Amino acid sequence: MFQIDFNKLRFLVCDDNPHMRRILRTLLHSFGTREVYESEDGATALEMYTHCVPDIVITDWSMPIFDGLELAQMIRQPESKGNPYAPIIMLTGHSEKRRVTVARDAGVTEFLAKPISAKGLYQRILNVVAHPRPFIKTKTYFGPDRRRNTNNTYIGPERRVGGEVEVMQQPSLLDKARSGV
Amino acid sequence: MAKQNPPALQIETFADHHVITQPNPLRKVLRRAAEKDLDDPVARAEKALAALSGEFKNWMAVESKRLAAAYAAILKNGFTDRACQELFRAAHDIKGDAATFGFPFAGDAAESLCRIIEHAPNLGAVPPQLIEHHVDAIEAIVEERTRLNTVTTASELSRKLRGVADEYLMQVNRDRPEHLEAILAPSLVPAG
Numbered sequence: 152m153f154q155i156d157f158n159k160l161r162f163l164v165c166d167d168n169p170h171m172r173r174i175l176r177t178l179l180h181s182f183g184t185r186e187v188y189e190s191e192d193g194a195t196a197l198e199m200y201t202h203c204v205p206d207i208v209i210t211d212w213s214m215p216i217f218d219g220l221e222l223a224q225m226i227r228q229p230e231s232k233g234n235p236y237a238p239i240i241m242l243t244g245h246s247e248k249r250r251v252t253v254a255r256d257a258g259v260t261e262f263l264a265k266p267i268s269a270k271g272l273y274q275r276i277l278n279v280v281a282h283p284r285p286f287i288k289t290k291t292y293f294g295p296d297r298r299r300n301t302n303n304t305y306i307g308p309e310r311r312v313g314g315e316v317e318v319m320q321q322p323s324l325l326d327k328a329r330s331g332v
Numbered sequence: 333m334a335k336q337n338p339p340a341l342q343i344e345t346f347a348d349h350h351v352i353t354q355p356n357p358l359r360k361v362l363r364r365a366a367e368k369d370l371d372d373p374v375a376r377a378e379k380a381l382a383a384l385s386g387e388f389k390n391w392m393a394v395e396s397k398r399l400a401a402a403y404a405a406i407l408k409n410g411f412t413d414r415a416c417q418e419l420f421r422a423a424h425d426i427k428g429d430a431a432t433f434g435f436p437f438a439g440d441a442a443e444s445l446c447r448i449i450e451h452a453p454n455l456g457a458v459p460p461q462l463i464e465h466h467v468d469a470i471e472a473i474v475e476e477r478t479r480l481n482t483v484t485t486a487s488e489l490s491r492k493l494r495g496v497a498d499e500y501l502m503q504v505n506r507d508r509p510e511h512l513e514a515i516l517a518p519s520l521v522p523a524g
Binding site for chain 1: 421
């Protein structure tokens with residue numbers, strides 16, 4: 152059986168509602184997390200994302216000025232200096248299917264509709280820790296693979312064009328920095 | 333954990349997309365534990381949430397007052413963009429929080445109000461009583477929760493508000509198929 156060492160995880164929580172931030176902080180601390188950074192808007196969250204380097208981001212959608220969707224889009228910039236691959240869990244009162252699609256297309260890793268539950272949050276965290284998906288980069292999308300269903304029963308048209316596969320090994324960012332690239 | 337070196341990426345290039353895989357950077361936080369040593373973080377978190385629940389009624393009262401203030405601002409200054417956004421955010425927060433705080437029917441009424449704000453073609457043309465009754469109902473549900481029979485009344489009230497709101501929205505959106513589709517689409521959250 153596997154367990155998550157929550158005390159090794161660093162979270163960034165972004166929600167404009169102080170009550171929801173308190174709930175999230177309570178849940179994460181009781182899971183065992185020590186480091187929970189909080190922001191009440193997307194702009195501050197983006198700044199904290201760069202400085203605090205969280206392992207997992209949990210964000211609300213609807214916030215003033217700079218919302219959670221924009222935050223996800225800003226994080227998922229493949230050329231950005233920060234880490235564009237961190238898991239993003241969208242925790243929102245929006246509960247319509249079309250919203251899930253929009254969030255998914257913005258690069259959100261997991262979607263959790265409110266009302267929040269300890270079990271729901273734990274499962275989303277376990278999913279991003281234990282089963283990370285590869286990232287897909289196209290002209291219009293950069294984010295976790297939107298195809299979660301890996302069985303071969305799909306019978307529609309293939310929308311991704313295949314071709315010769317070229318595997319490139321990339322050095323880590325730290326190695327790049329050390330070699331002065 | 334976050335201070336670790338970023339792992340090397342493996343990139344597979346196809347005609348119109350790249351598949352980028354990195355060794356799981358969070359793998360080290362997963363540890364194997366014998367069944368007898370497993371703890372239950374979910375139960376621990378639920379207990380912590382229960383310990384916090386004494387504050388929920390006050391929090392809900394704050395949220396409900398924020399909604400009433402947002403509506404009062406609209407009555408005073410009209411349906412400005414800023415005022416409408418604040419009304420929506422206040423209702424949307426209640427929709428998301430209320431069930432956690434033990435007020436599921438206030439959440440249902442708030443969801444109905446959110447749908448009106450999102451899908452009415454012109455908020456200024458919505459019958460004033462429709463918005464007002466939602467705001468009043470949420471306040472009443474929050475204030476009267478401790479009285480007997482309020483669960484039934486709150487349930488009935490939120491159900492009727494949703495019925496009236498949906499009827500209105502379907503009528504005013506009859507020529508706006510994308511809104512009609514959204515109004516009729518089922519919610520991801522199972523009904524309480």
